[in-house]
Amino acid sequence: METIQYNLPQDRIPRVWYNILPDLPSPLAPPLHPGTHQPLGPEDLAPLFPMSLILQEVSAEREIEIPEEVRQIYAQWRPSPLIRARRLEKALDTPAHIYYKYEGVSPAGSHKLNTAVPQAFYNKKAGTKRLSTETGAGQWGSALSMACSFLGLECKVYMVRVSYDQKPYRRALMEAFGASVTASPSTETESGRAILAEHPNSNGSLGIAISEAVEVAAKDPNTKYALGSVLNHVLLHQTVIGQEAIEQMALAGDEPDVIIGCTGGGSNFAGLVMPYLGRKIKGQCQARVVAVEPAACPSLTKGRFTYDFGDTAHLTPLVKMHTLGSTFIPPGIHAGGLRYHGMAPLVSHVLDLGLAEAVTVQQLDAFAAGIQFARAEGIIPAPEANHAVAQAIAEALRARAEGKPRTILFNLSGHGYFDMQSYIAYHAGTLENYEYPEEEIAMALAGLPSVE
Numbered sequence: 001m002e003t004i005q006y007n008l009p010q011d012r013i014p015r016v017w018y019n020i021l022p023d024l025p026s027p028l029a030p031p032l033h034p035g036t037h038q039p040l041g042p043e044d045l046a047p048l049f050p051m052s053l054i055l056q057e058v059s060a061e062r063e064i065e066i067p068e069e070v071r072q073i074y075a076q077w078r079p080s081p082l083i084r085a086r087r088l089e090k091a092l093d094t095p096a097h098i099y100y101k102y103e104g105v106s107p108a109g110s111h112k113l114n115t116a117v118p119q120a121f122y123n124k125k126a127g128t129k130r131l132s133t134e135t136g137a138g139q140w141g142s143a144l145s146m147a148c149s150f151l152g153l154e155c156k157v158y159m160v161r162v163s164y165d166q167k168p169y170r171r172a173l174m175e176a177f178g179a180s181v182t183a184s185p186s187t188e189t190e191s192g193r194a195i196l197a198e199h200p201n202s203n204g205s206l207g208i209a210i211s212e213a214v215e216v217a218a219k220d221p222n223t224k225y226a227l228g229s230v231l232n233h234v235l236l237h238q239t240v241i242g243q244e245a246i247e248q249m250a251l252a253g254d255e256p257d258v259i260i261g262c263t264g265g266g267s268n269f270a271g272l273v274m275p276y277l278g279r280k281i282k283g284q285c286q287a288r289v290v291a292v293e294p295a296a297c298p299s300l301t302k303g304r305f306t307y308d309f310g311d312t313a314h315l316t317p318l319v320k321m322h323t324l325g326s327t328f329i330p331p332g333i334h335a336g337g338l339r340y341h342g343m344a345p346l347v348s349h350v351l352d353l354g355l356a357e358a359v360t361v362q363q364l365d366a367f368a369a370g371i372q373f374a375r376a377e378g379i380i381p382a383p384e385a386n387h388a389v390a391q392a393i394a395e396a397l398r399a400r401a402e403g404k405p406r407t408i409l410f411n412l413s414g415h416g417y418f419d420m421q422s423y424i425a426y427h428a429g430t431l432e433n434y435e436y437p438e439e440e441i442a443m444a445l446a447g448l449p450s451v452e
């Protein structure tokens, strides 16, 4: 029988998270204080995060031990499966080998639980009572609500308006785990009220929802803030994905020639690729590494690599990243998790170093690829993950055209069973492509803070 799944036993759940920072040829640019433009100290972040996570954010240690309590919760769905997409290979009539690491097996339905659990864990240990956060598509909100319920914390979620309306089941899921969910922009915060005063029908954006969640945490000593992507410690927690994949690819007796992930804030991509990039830096891996972003929100391919705010109301530190400008509000594509104006500083940096490349995919092409994948593999991908699927299929078709074998590995970051409304729209023909919103991005870029 042909092997399809490469599974690891539970005791192979990684014991450490892999921090690529000490292995990089040059350091990350430091985050800056939004007022003084001086490098941030750990105490500047203390109102928002517990010190344990702040120290992980700036750590120079290559390996950071995963607490046993966190590994115990990981054991419910980790190690996640590595699957060889043999039926998709046949459907594409390609000599390529296609593998996907499937993170949709987590009870929250995506990779996001990999960081939600440790974030809730460290907060609980530090005495936090409540976590506030934003969510785009609802994946991160679901994961954090679940983690808070496991660890006995309250959870407050600001959900981007367009997703709140498109994805009522996501909201129901968060509420089932005990979270309080509010559509953003809301009237509950100063940042939300300011946006509504100018744009009463605002679709919202991740940047706006972050402002609301940060504001709430900054004003309440019992509430801390949790972010589902972008920050170093979040990307760090996701490296369990790539560490497992390396072992599983060895079981399969294959080495990837190309490694692919979709990028919103960069966390599922980083989770899969950073352990491989650590090897690439040491000359132990030759794979091309490809980040895939939506054409409607192309921070890596069209953004500027410079200091910008992480949110719309400019409450967060300044970080050096690929950005479309913090005031840019991306079109309402269904891949809500990819609607962010910036990109993780770490992902931006490895792209700048030439260790990775970036491409864009249009919404309709992403859904067409997702359908093709579903018909062959039986899994409906999350709209975000469809971008990675589209690139994996493109690579497989290129291998066929060139008549060359190629081993493709991609991250199937989550399932799409709460996103069926977007598939309904796709089948009804009402889903559309958005052209690159050139003018609005130019305007947002003109408003970048001047640093240096």
Ligand SMILES: *Cc1c(COP(=O)(O)O)cnc(C)c1O
Binding pocket: 110, 111, 112, 137, 139, 140, 228, 229, 230, 262, 263, 264, 265, 266, 267, 268, 269, 337, 338, 382, 384, 385, 413, 414, 415
């Ligand atoms: C949130 C999300 C993304 C995008 O966020 P990253 O931090 O770039 O990974 C991608 N896929 C799924 C399934 C998500 O939930």
